Amino acid sequence: MPIGAAVDRLTRWWVPVLAVAGMAMFLIVPLGPAGVTGPLLLLIAFGLLGRDLRRPRETVDGPAPVVAAAA
Numbered sequence: 001m002p003i004g005a006a007v008d009r010l011t012r013w014w015v016p017v018l019a020v021a022g023m024a025m026f027l028i029v030p031l032g033p034a035g036v037t038g039p040l041l042l043l044i045a046f047g048l049l050g051r052d053l054r055r056p057r058e059t060v061d062g063p064a065p066v067v068a069a070a071a
Contacts (some may be wrong), residue, residue: 002049011052019044
């Protein structure tokens with residue numbers, strides 16, 4: 001999911017990098033104090049993903065029109 005969101009430009013590029021690194025750490029170092037880094041990276045990545053998906057999407061159409069004040 002983070003990779004698809006990054007491809008659609010809904011989140012920044014480093015969110016899927018954190019998710020992949022967290023999954024790799026979870027599978028490679030499952031025990032001991034270093035084993036906490038995998039789930040921690042996953043928690044950070046999915047927290048950032050949730051924050052980015054709740055944010056309103058920016059339009060690429062151009063700058064917003066300027067409304068002139070009524071005189």
